Amino acid sequence: xxxxxxxxxxxxxxxxxxxxxxxxxxxxxxxxxxxxxxxxxxxxxxxxxxxxxxxxxxxxxxxxxxxxxxxxxxxxxxxxxxxxxxxxxxxxxxxxxxxxxxxxxxxxxxxxxxxxxxxxxxxxxxxxxxxxxxxxxxxxxxxxxxxxxxxxxxxxxxxxxxxxxxxxxxxxxxxxxxxxxxxxxxxxxxxxxxxxxxxxxxxxxxxxxxxxxxxxxxxxxxxxxxxxxxxxxxxxxxxxxxxxxxxxxxxxxxxxxxxxxxxxxxxxxxxxxxxxxxxxxxxxxxxxxxxxxxxxxxxxxxxxxxxxxxxxxxxxxxxxxxxxxxxxxxxxxxxxxxxxxxxxxxxxxxxxxxxxxxxxxxxxxxxxxxxxxxxxxxxxxxxxxx
Numbered sequence: 545x546x547x548x549x550x551x552x553x554x555x556x557x558x559x560x561x562x563x564x565x566x567x568x569x570x571x572x573x574x575x576x577x578x579x580x581x582x583x584x585x586x587x588x589x590x591x592x593x594x595x596x597x598x599x600x601x602x603x604x605x606x607x608x609x610x611x612x613x614x615x616x617x618x619x620x621x622x623x624x625x626x627x628x629x630x631x632x633x634x635x636x637x638x639x640x641x642x643x644x645x646x647x648x649x650x651x652x653x654x655x656x657x658x659x660x661x662x663x664x665x666x667x668x669x670x671x672x673x674x675x676x677x678x679x680x681x682x683x684x685x686x687x688x689x690x691x692x693x694x695x696x697x698x699x700x701x702x703x704x705x706x707x708x709x710x711x712x713x714x715x716x717x718x719x720x721x722x723x724x725x726x727x728x729x730x731x732x733x734x735x736x737x738x739x740x741x742x743x744x745x746x747x748x749x750x751x752x753x754x755x756x757x758x759x760x761x762x763x764x765x766x767x768x769x770x771x772x773x774x775x776x777x778x779x780x781x782x783x784x785x786x787x788x789x790x791x792x793x794x795x796x797x798x799x800x801x802x803x804x805x806x807x808x809x810x811x812x813x814x815x816x817x818x819x820x821x822x823x824x825x826x827x828x829x830x831x832x833x834x835x836x837x838x839x840x841x842x843x844x845x846x847x848x849x850x851x852x853x854x855x856x857x858x859x860x861x862x863x864x865x866x867x868x869x870x871x872x873x874x875x876x877x878x879x880x881x882x883x884x885x886x887x888x889x890x891x892x893x894x895x896x897x898x899x900x901x902x903x904x905x906x907x908x909x910x911x912x913x914x915x916x917x918x919x920x921x922x923x924x925x926x927x928x929x930x
Contacts, residue, residue: 546680546696548573550838552647552671554619559639559646561625563653564673565774565799566715569696570649573673574621578647582609586624599630603638610642619645626650639668654772672774674834675800678920686916690813690823693802694830708806712736716803720773731758735766739776739796740807744826746793746849747778767796775799777833782846782859788889789851801826815900821871825857828869828898828916832858835923843929854885863890865929873900875913883911894928 548569554560564570571585584602586592595602606620625631625648638644648668675694678684685700692704701707716736735756742752747767753760770776776798783790798804801823805813813819829845836843843861858867866886870879875897883895887910895911898919905913914922922928 545576546676548673549677549680550671550673552577553669554645554647556616557639557643557645558669559619559635559648560669560671561653562647562649562671562673563774564651565675566651567695567697567711568673568675570651570673571623572696574623574647574649578619578621581618581621581647582606583621584623586622586627592627595631596628599628599634602631603634606638606644607642610644615644619647621647621649623649624651626652626654652773654769672837674837675830677831677834677838677924679924686824686827687813687815689827690801690820691805693800693805695800695802698802704802705806708802712803712806716775716807720769720775731756732766735763737807739767739770740798740804742796743804743808744795744797744822744829746791747796748793770796770798775803779829779858780846782848782856782863784863784890788854788885791849791851795847797826797829799830801830816871816873824871824900824916825869828867828919829858831920831923832860832867836860839926841929848882848886850885854882856882856886859886860929863892864894866890866892866895868897870897870899873902875899875901875905877907880907880911887911896928 546569550573552560552562562570562574574581584591584595586595609615609620622631622635635646635648639646646668676696676699677694681699688700692699692701693708695711698704698707698711720732735752735758738752738755749760749763753763756763767776767778771778776796778794778796780794781790781792783792804826805823810819813823832845835841836845843864846859848856848859856866857869859865860867863886866883868879868883872879879897879899883897886892887895892910896919897911897913898916899913901913901915904915904918907913919928
């Protein structure tokens with residue numbers, strides 16, 4: 545059992561949405577933190593059919609609950625709420641007319657928005673649960689993270705690859721294809737593979753469309769589905785007052801490094817290999833994204849690449865912190881070219897090369913080399929960005 549660090553704040557008479565991809569541990573987290581709460585699990589077929597047929601049952605049962613039980617600090621939990629969008633009207637009424645609080649849990653708000661469902665008009669705080677992060681795992685192993693991914697059932701499992709293959713086959717390639725309302729499931733599956741091969745690289749929609757045998761607008765809609773279902777994120781190019789000509793194409797990262805490993809059918813990630821470098825960068829992006837959310841800082845993440853191929857992997861906020869990631873165990877001056885060039889255009893509070901070096905180093909007054917473990921310890925203790 546992992547101790548999750550996400551803080552879910554529910555002031556009196558407040559409710560929240562908790563979103564996250566399947567198997568990130570949403571149900572386990574809520575069961576652990578609210579063991580005596582009334583729960584509705586819409587993955588259970590009988591519960592789903594009962595409330596789908598008559599959504600008003602939720603209101604009637606919650607009114608009875610409020611009369612019989614002290615519900616302070618015991619929010620009503622509704623799991624996979626997106627499966628019955630009409631429940632949100634009942635929840636809205638209950639929030640307005642009772643002292644009940646709700647935690648509405650799900651893997652995607654896409655169905656709710658697409659069906660113009662009631663998203664409670666700002667009456668519910670939004671939280672997102674990510675896969676496991678560095679401070680949640682005792683004796684953290686980078687090798688396990690890069691090969692097994694960081695979904696709780698998979699990290700460190702003896703059957704990690706088998707479980708990941710099932711996850712990709714049953715959830716990504718079928719259930720998410722259903723989100724697309726497409727009958728071309730083989731085409732969508734091919735798109736997933738190509739998107740994973742280009743994970744962390746600049747996206748050229750027309751090139752991907754050609755490889756998938758679909759139109760560029762269709763590819764854009766597929767990426768939008770991945771973003772809506774929290775299976776990945778775009779990061780834009782940083783282009784504020786550029787002196788150099790910069791590349792403007794966005795990049796896209798999947799939500800889990802292990803999932804990308806299965807989709808691309810890559811072998812075991814070994815230290816020092818090209819596969820290691822790409823998976824290492826992806827892993828650090830996941831940590832930066834999770835920290836932005838869990839810390840409440842919600843800083844933006846972008847990247848910078850010039851037409852002459854100078855590059856910085858991650859820019860946090862308005863170039864407050866600039867990060868380059870290299871899988872090397874001995875960073876050299878050539879690894880600092882992007883950070884140096886970026887510093888010639890923008891003044892940043894910190895410029896950091898994250899690597900596998902054994903010890904921190906200060907190369908210049910403005911550029912630091914940090915071992916990945918030191919970097920993550922500093923990130924999660926609030927020392928990198930604040």
